[in-house]
Amino acid sequence: MxxxxxxxxxxxxxxxxxxxxxxxxxxxxxxxxxxxxxxxxxxxxxxxxxxxxxxxxxxxxxxxxxxxxxxxxxxxxxxxxxxxxxxxxxxxxxxxxxxxxxxxxxxxxxxxxxxxxxxxxxxxxxxxxxxxSRGTDAARVIHPRVRRLLRALRSAPPGSDTSLPALAQLAGLSEGRLVHAFRDSVGIPLRPYLLWQKLQRAVIAMAAGEPLARAAQSAGFADAAHMSRTFRRMFGMTASELQRSMPRAP
Missing domain, CATH: 2.60.120.280 (Regulatory protein AraC)
Structure with a gap:
C-alpha cells in the first residue's frame, strides 16, 4: 500500500x-x-x-x-x-x-x-x-487538558521529554488522572500513542530522503530495527518496503 x-x-x-x-x-x-x-x-x-x-x-x-x-x-x-x-x-x-x-x-x-x-x-x-459523517455530531468528548497535551505533543520537537511526570505537568493533571483521561479521550493508552507519533516523524524523515538509520534516530527510535518492527505492526510492511514505494518529497 x-x-x-x-x-x-x-x-x-x-x-x-x-x-x-x-x-x-x-x-x-x-x-x-x-x-x-x-x-x-x-x-x-x-x-x-x-x-x-x-x-x-x-x-x-x-x-x-x-x-x-x-x-x-x-x-x-x-x-x-x-x-x-x-x-x-x-x-x-x-x-x-x-x-x-x-x-x-x-x-x-x-x-x-x-x-x-x-x-x-x-x-x-x-x-x-x-x-x-452523515451529518452526525462528534460523539467522543476529549478532556480539555488532554486536548491541550495533544496540541503540545504535535508541536514538540523530537527528543522532547515524554516521561509521565513531564506530560502530566504539560497537561496540568496528576499522573494518574492523565493516564485515565488520555485513554478515555483518545481510545488508546499514552505510550502507544507516543509510539504512533514517532512513526509519523519517521515517515516525514524518510520522505525527505533520510536513510533508515538516520530516520530512526530523528524520530527517536532506539535503532532502525526497532523502527522497522513498529512499521510492520502499524502499517503491515517494513520501513524499507515503504521507502522503496515512496516518492521523494519536493
Missing part, C-alpha cells in the same frame, strides 16, 4: 490524501482512521471478524486489518482521529469497518480530478469526511 508523501516541514496534517496503485499489506493496526477507495473495481479488507470486498472502506482507529488492493488504483486518506475532521468521521461509523458501495464511491470521486493538485486533494479529503 502506497503511503502519503509528506514534507520535512512539520508533522502529518489532520487529513492526508494520496493516490496511486494499490498493494497488499499484512495484518496491522494504526491509530489513524483511513478511507481507501478503489477508483474502479473492488478491494478487500480482512479483520478478525470478516473478509469484506467493496468499492472502498473506512476503518476506525486501532482496528487490526489487512488490505488487498492489488491491481487497482486507489485514493488513500488518513484522518487524525482527534482532529475536527476525524471526530466527525468517527461519529459516522457504527462498526470498526464500513464498506463503501459503488454508488457512494461514484459520489465521493465525482469532485476529485484524476490529476489533482495537493491543494485539491486536501480540500477533497475534508469534504469526504463531511460526506461520510
Amino acid at each position: 502506497q503511503l502519503p508523501v509528506v514534507t520535512a516541514a512539520g508533522v502529518w496534517p489532520p487529513v492526508l490524501v494520496t493516490t496511486g496503485p494499490g498493494a497488499r499489506s499484512e495484518a496491522h493496526a494504526h491509530h489513524a482512521m483511513h478511507l481507501v477507495l478503489a477508483r474502479s473495481g473492488t478491494l478487500a479488507v480482512t479483520t478478525a471478524a470478516a473478509l469484506v470486498r467493496a468499492a472502498g472502506i473506512v476503518t476506525a482507529p486501532d482496528v487490526e486489518h489487512a488490505l488487498d488492493a492489488r491491481g487497482v488504483d486507489i485514493v488513500l486518506v488518513f484522518f487524525d482521529p482527534e482532529s475536527d475532521a476525524g471526530e466527525r468521521l468517527r461519529a459516522g461509523l457504527s462498526a470498526p469497518i464500513r464498506a463503501i458501495d459503488p454508488g457512494e464511491r461514484a459520489a465521493l470521486l465525482a469532485d476529485l480530478p484524476l490529476r489533482a493538485t495537493p491543494e485539491q486533494l486536501h480540500a477533497w479529503g475534508h469534504a469526504a469526511a463531511d460526506r461520510l
